[in-house]
Amino acid sequence: MADWHTTVTPPALARLLATARLPEPATARRPAYRTLAGQIRLLVTEGRLPVGARLPAERELATALELSRTTVATAYETLRGDGYLHSRRGAGSWTALPEGAPPPGDALHPVPPDEQGRTLDLGVAAPPAPQPWFGAAAARAVEQLPYYASGHGHYPTGVPVLREAVARRYTERGLATTPDQILITTGAMGGLHLVQRVLVGRGDRVAVEAPSYAHTLQALRLSGARLVPVPFAYRPGPDGGPAPRWDAEEWQRVLRGAAPRLAYVIPDFHNPTGALIGEEQRRELLAAARAAGSIVLVDETTAELGWGVPESVPLPRPVAALDRSAQVVTVGSAGKLLWGGLRIGWVRAAPALVRRLAGERVYSDVGTPVLDQLIAAELLGEPLPAVRAHQLARLRATAHAFAAALPEQLPDWSFPMPTGGLALWVSTAGLSGAALAQAGEHGGVRVASGNRFGSDGAFEHHIRIPLTVPAATVPAAVGRLAAVAARATAGGRLGPTDEAQPLAV
Structure with missing residues (x-):
């Protein structure tokens, strides 16, 4: 059992229950307690109620739902019997998953x-490489390679030309950045692992979105971190079904209550939900993290992928642009915009932390392949607008194709249509x-x-x-x-x- 519980208030649980749609056979002619138990079970299995969340007392929930206390008590007892609820006298009841789940x-x-x-x-x-730009960039990079081959080829902070290109791109996006704030890594995962190794100790709490990126969650587990899930709020989407929305109030409460060492977030076209977090909510997150003493680790690997956002609509600025302190560490990648096989990622942080990360990486990863870095530097230069337009057009076309085919062939399935990712x-x-x-x-x-x-x-x-x-x-x-x-x-x-x-x- 976790040592810190999300506490769900009766009104909050009532709002969630209103979005928990059970299949018709499950609701037809069922006792009220069975329906309530089924709705709570659905919220847990879908991640909208995190495992370990403390539920309201029976009497409080009965009042909020206008049900009898017996109905709520019987629903809780059903959930306990099925393994979806644990209770302890004097401590309350919290959600769980059955043994063997x-x-x-x-x-x-x-x-x-x-x-x-x-x-x-x-x-x-992961997208295929954009042609013909990729082939041309690779050819130009090979022409430059003999100059770098005259040395040992180890660049723990990255080849200077790529650090300059990444810093320039951040500046173009509204976050003034210098090359000494950039560390080139072997893919975004290399950067995320390095930051975790340096900043997170075994047993430290890390607040994460629920759901979140599978690779990072597994890496945090393996590092011994204690994950504190923060679920999205769900509001009716354009089709009437529940759509994930960033829950700033829940983040504030978790940061205040759990005081995690790190908060890992994907604010731009979130993986996997596609949610885009507004600038005001980013400010609220930063204020809460600052008060809790938590470092914010921002995953920007999908930040350039707004294929459904009109060009006339400005995207929110990078999170680090809203707080220039060392509180924010950003990880980005060329893999999601350019090509997954181009193993190029980067960390943007204060120069002192960049130097510390570079010193740490030499014990496991002396540096990222030089040729890959040169190819990425070429693509992040003059070809970037055309490359980005090409990749976004591909994603947009595929998204619209799925939006047409899924309702036709799988009408019971549902999904919120994102604007990017x-x-x-x-x-x-x-x-x-x-x-x-x-x-x-x-x-x-x-x-x-x-x-x-x-x-x-x-x-x-x-x-x-x-x-x-x-x-x-x-x-x-x-x-x-x-x-x-x-x-x-x-x-x-x-x-x-x-x-x-x-x-x-």
Whole structure:
């Protein structure tokens, strides 16, 4: 059991319960306590109530919901019997997951298609390289390589030309930056791991969004950090279904109550939900973190991917632009805008911390490959506007294709349409994402199940669908999803005779 609990007030739980839509068979002619228990169970498995959240006392919740206390008490007892609630006399009741519930696993590895193109990998959200710009940039980088090859090739802080390019891009986005504030890393994950190793000790609390990026959650677990999940608030979206919204009040309460060492956030086209956090809410987060003495680690790997934002609408400024102190550490990446195989990331921090990080990395990673850095520097220069427009157009086309195909072939599934990012966060109408992923392994489509993106095994009824597949393949891809969903719902798996048809590229 966690040593710090999120406490859910009766009005807050009542608002959440109003968004917990159970399937019709589950609500028809059911006693009120069964409906209430089912709604709370759904909120826990979908991550909207974090595991370990302290629920209101029975009498208080009964008053808020205008139900009898007996109804609430029986619902709580049902949840305890099913393993979704733990109680202790004098301490209250808090949410849980049953023994044997699937824990979050490691992120999926890409599976290449066979020669007939029978396998579609929807587990990885990374774009292909933008051509012809990538090939031209690589050729120019190779021409420069002999100059760097005359030395030892070790650049713990990064090749100067790339540090200058990254600093210039931050300045263009409204955050004045100098090269000595930039450390080049081997991918964003290299930067995130390095920052965690230097700033987070074993047993330190780290506040994280729920859901959040699967790789980082697993890295924090392995480092021995204690994760404190902060769920999104859910408000009705354009289609009437619940859409995730940044919950500034919850963040303030968690930072004040848990006083975490670090707060890890993805404010720009969040992975996996696609949510974009407004500038005023960023200020509120910074004020609460400052009061709690917490460092804010900002993941900006998707910050340039506003494919649904009109050019006339300014994006929120980087979080670090709103607080120039050393309180904010930012990690970015070339992998989500340029190419996943270009293993280039960076950390933006105070010069003193950059030097400290560089000194620490030499014991595990002397430096990032020079050729990759030179290619990235070329792409972040003059070609960047055209490259960015090309990549955003691809993402936009794929998003619109999924928005058309999913309701047609899987009408019970739902998702909030984001304005940017690399993925759709899809609710599978009660179907286990883990079961869907298992069925997909045999049905020609690999799926990232939702519980990988929860800090505590939640979000079982979600999957993440990347927008990095070609738009032309989307109808066939959704067809495969529909087929494996039908098989997973029936409790079976696709066998070797159920071969998927090749995708039309």
